[in-house]
Amino acid sequence: MMMIPVHVIAFFLATLLLPADVGQFNINVQGKTIQWTKQDTSWHAVELPKDDWGTYSVSSNVVTVAGEGKEWKTDVTTFLAIPSTADLATIKSIPTAKGAFGTPVTIKREENKITLSQTKGAFFKTPATITWSKPKKK
Numbered sequence: 001m002m003m004i005p006v007h008v009i010a011f012f013l014a015t016l017l018l019p020a021d022v023g024q025f026n027i028n029v030q031g032k033t034i035q036w037t038k039q040d041t042s043w044h045a046v047e048l049p050k051d052d053w054g055t056y057s058v059s060s061n062v063v064t065v066a067g068e069g070k071e072w073k074t075d076v077t078t079f080l081a082i083p084s085t086a087d088l089a090t091i092k093s094i095p096t097a098k099g100a101f102g103t104p105v106t107i108k109r110e111e112n113k114i115t116l117s118q119t120k121g122a123f124f125k126t127p128a129t130i131t132w133s134k135p136k137k138k
Contacts, residue, residue, distance in 0.1 A: 005074050006123050007034060008056075008063050010116060011043070012076045014130045015058050016088050017107065017114055022132045029128035042066075079123070080105065096121060 010027045014036070018025060023038040026048075034053060036043040045053035054067025061082055065072045076082065081095040093104040102121020107114060112134065117127035 006030060006128070007032070008065065008074045009076060009079055009123055010128045010130065011036065011045075011056055012058060012061075012063050012080075013094070013105070013107075013116060014114070015043075017091075017109075018130070018132060025130055025132035027128060027130050029124075030126065096123075 007027065007029050010029050011034075014025055014027060024035065026033055026035045028034075033048045034045055035048055036045050036056065039055070042055045042057040044055050047053055052067070054065050057064050057066075061075055061077045063074045063076060065074075077097060079097050079101055081097050083091070083094070091107060093106050095104045096102055096118075101123060102125070103119045105121075105124055106117050106119075108117070112132055114130040115127050116124045116130070118124045
């Protein structure tokens with residue numbers, strides 16, 4: 001049985017959907033709250049209140065997680081059919097790969113909040129929320 005890294009998929013979608021100037025965001029997924037903080041070219045993750053989850057980065061459709069001297073890579077196209085030409089600011093759903101993981105992932109946007117959900121599926125049958133604060137103006 002394949003382990004489905006739901007928090008990795010949520011992180012990947014957050015990097016696609018969040019405004020470019022966001023330096024920190026939280027994802028509440030599967031009863032956990034994970035906080036990502038922008039570093040130079042990666043994001044440091046901590047499950048709140050303080051459990052270190054390593055450093056995450058995205059290149060093309062691959063998420064790399066580094067921690068404890070190891071590195072794991074997840075190609076999200078194994079799970080999602082990422083549209084290549086979609087306007088990510090207005091996209092409302094993303095299909096799962098070959099329909100194998102349930103209904104498309106629905107994207108609901110509110111001010112400083114994005115909710116990912118599925119009516120039937122493996123990832124977000126229990127919705128995940130991505131939240132952030134507006135960056136402070138200089």
